[in-house]
């Protein structure tokens with residue numbers, strides 16, 4: 070039976086994730102693992118590398134992985150990789166995570182999956198924060214591609230106050246509602262998520278500072294000045310790499326797209 074071709078967007082996510090894992094993860098490291106659909110491919114790549122024969126330079130056998138969510142903890146455990154907790158680690162070597170939108174300075178909007186507090190903690194603890202995404206996430210200005218708003222993790226008791234303050238600042242703010250449960254989305258940490266859309270964000274650091282100062286906002290989905298590299302899988306199967314200095318480089322994705330590690 071002929072193999073079914075992979076959906077091009079999924080192939081792009083996979084190419085980016087595999088490239089990042091192979092460039093940044095070495096044996097013995099402590100590695101933060103983000104959440105979402107792109108990160109699934111990163112974990113699959115890590116699992117394949119854990120199965121490589123002894124002596125292979127890509128083999129990982131002593132690396133440990135710090136998840137950012139229930140989803141990534143499950144993924145790591147199912148892949149047979151060693152899970153570590155952020156509470157017992159002060160510094161991580163690298164953290165790899167997806168994003169909803171990334172600008173040329175590598176500022177990101179994250180939290181489409183509702184894990185922004187843990188994701189921010191893990192990324193902040195890492196010496197290097199690496200973003201993996203498909204080409205739809207490459208943006209000239211945050212808030213123009215991802216128009217669902219900046220996800221904010223909010224203390225449930227403060228969500229009405231926060232929404233009033235956000236609206237006064239000009240945002241369209243909505244409490245994120247669950248799809249298969251009555252009521253709001255509740256994060257792994259027991260908080261609500263409010264999505265605040267301001268249109269294109271001109272001054273990203275100022276916006277992040279302002280959002281962080283809103284009472285009840287525990288964390289924002291703006292990751293400003295944190296990433297050192299971003300990999301974007303393209304529709305043609307290649308991977309484009311953005312660096313924090315604004316340089317964009319096309320890189321070969323052939324090995325990253327292969328089945329074996």
Ligand SMILES: O=C(CO)[C@H](O)[C@H](O)COP(=O)(O)O
Pocket residue numbers: 103104105106107108166167168169178179180181182183184185188
């Ligand atoms: O921030 C996140 C979850 O809170 C995700 O990394 C972000 O939403 C991207 O997800 P995907 O890889 O599914 O596009």
